[in-house]
Amino acid sequence: MSIQLLVNGLRPVSISLDNYFVDRDKTPRDEAGNFDFEHIEAIDIDLFNQNLVALIGGQEVDLPTFNFETKQREYRGKKLKINDDQIGHYRRHSRP
Secondary structure (H helix, E strand, O other): OHHHHHHOOOEEEEEEHHHHEOOHHHOOEOOOOOEOOOOHHHEOHHHHHHHHHHHHOOOOEEEEEEEOOOOEEEEEEEEEOOOOOEEEEEEOOOOO
C-alpha cells in the first residue's frame, strides 16, 4: 500500500498501534488469566480516535510511546502533523 501511495504522489506516515496500549494494570486478561494483547480493550481506542481526528483536521498531536519496560504509556515529545501530501498508515508490532 505504501508503494502505491508513493506512486500516487502521497507520502505515507506510520503510526504504531502498540503505542496506544493501555497501561498494563488495565490490560484485559484471557480465560487463563494471561494478558490478552489482542483484545480490543488492550488499545486506548478513544485516544487513538482523538489523535486521528486531530490529524485529519490538520492539527499537530503528541504521539504516545508505550514503554515495554515500565509497561506504561509515555510522552517523549514525539509530535506529528500530517501535511497535504501525506496519509496515515497504522501498523502494529505485537510485543507484550
